[in-house]
Amino acid sequence: MSKRLRIVIAAGAPCLLLAVFALRDYIIGFSGHIPPCAFHKLTGYWCTGCGNTRSTIALLHGHIWTAVRNNATMPFLALLLILLYGENLAALFGRDIKLLPRKGLFWGIVIGLFFVYYVLRNFFPVLGPIS
Numbered sequence: 001m002s003k004r005l006r007i008v009i010a011a012g013a014p015c016l017l018l019a020v021f022a023l024r025d026y027i028i029g030f031s032g033h034i035p036p037c038a039f040h041k042l043t044g045y046w047c048t049g050c051g052n053t054r055s056t057i058a059l060l061h062g063h064i065w066t067a068v069r070n071n072a073t074m075p076f077l078a079l080l081l082i083l084l085y086g087e088n089l090a091a092l093f094g095r096d097i098k099l100l101p102r103k104g105l106f107w108g109i110v111i112g113l114f115f116v117y118y119v120l121r122n123f124f125p126v127l128g129p130i131s
Contacts, residue, residue: 006092013085024060031057045122048073051129070129072117 020027031053039047051071058067059074067075083099090097101107121127 001088001091003092006088009085009088010092020060028057028060046118046128048118054129066130073114076114 034053037047037050039045040050049071052074055067055070055072055074058064058070059078064075080100087097087099117127121129
């Protein structure tokens with residue numbers, strides 16, 4: 001990655017984060033226009049995306065545990081973005097550190113655990129989204 005792109009990311013990400021924070025009430029208000037999950041409505045089971053909107057809203061409010069409780073995907077993706085941003089900042093200052101594993105086996109296990117989570121949350125209510 002070029003140094004120019006790293007600088008754009010290093011400067012742009014905090015600006016984007018501030019814009020999202022400043023507009024969070026509008027973003028949260030927009031969530032009321034998202035239709036309910038058709039899969040859940042038809043089957044009664046939670047799909048992989050069920051709870052993502054509530055999870056994102058909880059993250060915007062700073063309620064991390066509630067976000068994890070609604071759907072662990074969004075907080076996990078937020079953590080990944082933070083770690084990637086940290087790697088970008090370190091590279092910008094000349095240190096090539098890797099905060100995220102690069103092995104395919106690790107990511108295969110992570111994806112497998114998420115699939116298990118998506119199945120188990122349909123059988124254990126404590127893992128399902130907060131209604």
